[in-house]
Amino acid sequence: MSALTMSTLRKAQSIVLIVASTVAGSALAAGGGGVALETPIIDTGNQKSLQRGAQVFVNHCMGCHTADYHRYSRMAKDLGLSEEETLENFVFTTDKSGEQTKVGSLMANAMTTDYGRQAFGVVPPNLALTARSRGADWIYTYMKTFYLDEERGGVGVNNVVYPGAAMPHVLWEYQGWQKPVYEVQEQDGVETKVMVGLEQATEGTMSPEEYDAMVTDLTAFLAYLSDPIKQQRQRIGFWVMLFLFGMAILTWFLKQEYWKDIRK
Numbered sequence: 574m575s576a577l578t579m580s581t582l583r584k585a586q587s588i589v590l591i592v593a594s595t596v597a598g599s600a601l602a603a604g605g606g607g608v609a610l611e612t613p614i615i616d617t618g619n620q621k622s623l624q625r626g627a628q629v630f631v632n633h634c635m636g637c638h639t640a641d642y643h644r645y646s647r648m649a650k651d652l653g654l655s656e657e658e659t660l661e662n663f664v665f666t667t668d669k670s671g672e673q674t675k676v677g678s679l680m681a682n683a684m685t686t687d688y689g690r691q692a693f694g695v696v697p698p699n700l701a702l703t704a705r706s707r708g709a710d711w712i713y714t715y716m717k718t719f720y721l722d723e724e725r726g727g728v729g730v731n732n733v734v735y736p737g738a739a740m741p742h743v744l745w746e747y748q749g750w751q752k753p754v755y756e757v758q759e760q761d762g763v764e765t766k767v768m769v770g771l772e773q774a775t776e777g778t779m780s781p782e783e784y785d786a787m788v789t790d791l792t793a794f795l796a797y798l799s800d801p802i803k804q805q806r807q808r809i810g811f812w813v814m815l816f817l818f819g820m821a822i823l824t825w826f827l828k829q830e831y832w833k834d835i836r837k
C-alpha cells in the first residue's frame with residue numbers, strides 16, 4: 574500500500590509531502606491524505622480553554638466561515654458566559670438591518686456564497702461539524718502546517734495536510750512563516766525532491782509553544798461545536814450506569830429471595 578501510494582504520488586507530482594519526524598512508512602499509513610496527524614490534548618469540559626478557542630474563532634475565522642447550526646446563546650450557556658459578556662466579546666457581526674446580531678441568533682456571517690466562490694474559488698465551509706468530518710487531529714495539524722510555497726502562484730501558501738487548500742494562513746502573524754525542507758532521495762534510479770518537514774522562516778508574535786496552545790484551544794472549541802451535548806451526555810451516562818449497577822444488586826437479592834424455598 575505504501576509503495577503504491579508512493580509511486581502514484583511521484584507520478585502525480587515530483588514532490589512528495591511528508592511531515593518531518595515521521596518515517597515515510599508510518600506517515601503514509603496514517604490518515605489525512607498520507608500525512609501523520611498530530612494529536613492535541615483537548616478537553617471540551619474545560620470552559621476556559623473553550624472560551625479562548627471561541628475568541629480566536631470569532632476574531633479570525635468567522636469573517637469567512639460560519640457555524641450556523643449553533644446559536645450564540647447556547648455557546649454562552651455551555652461556556653459559562655453571561656449573555657452580556659457574549660455580546661460584548663464574541664458577537665462582531667451585524668444582522669440585515671445593520672444592528673448587532675442578537676445573542677439568540679445563529680453563528681452566521683455576512684459572506685454570501687457567491688462572494689466566497691469569487692474570492693476563493695470555493696465557498697469557505699461551515700465549520701460547525703468539521704471536527705466530526707475531518708477529526709480534531711486533522712484540524713489541529715492543518716492549522717499548524719501552512720507554509721510558503723513558491724510553486725503556488727498567487728496564494729504563495731500551501732498546507733501539508735490539505736495540499737492546494739484555497740484558505741490563506743490567517744494566523745500567520747502569531748505563528749510566523751514556515752518554509753519546507755527538501756531532501757533529494759533516490760529510488761529505483763529516479764531522483765525526487767522530497768519534502769521532509771517544515772522549518773521556521775520568520776518569527777511570529779508567539780513562541781511555538783504559545784501557538785500550539787492557541788491552536789489546541791481553537792481545536793477544542795471546534796470539537797465542542799461539533800458535539801455540544803457531549804459533556805451533558807457523559808454526566809447523565811454516569812448516573813445511568815450507577816442506577817443500573819444499583820438495580821443489578823437489588824435484583825440479585827430479589828432472586829435469592831425467590832429461590833430460597835425452591836433450593837431447599
Ligand code: HEC
Binds near residue numbers: 738740
Ligand atoms: C479569508 C477567508 C478564511 C478565513 C478567515 C478562514 N478560512 Fe478556513 N477556509 C477558507 C476557505 C476558502 C476554505 C476552503 C479551502 C478548500 O477547500 O480549498 C477553508 C477551509 C477550512 C477548513 C477545511 C474544512 C474542510 O472540511 O474542508 C478548515 C478546518 C478551516 N478552514 C478552518 C479555519 C479556521 C479554524 C479559521 C480561523 C482560525 C479559518 N479557517 C479562517 C477560508 C478562510
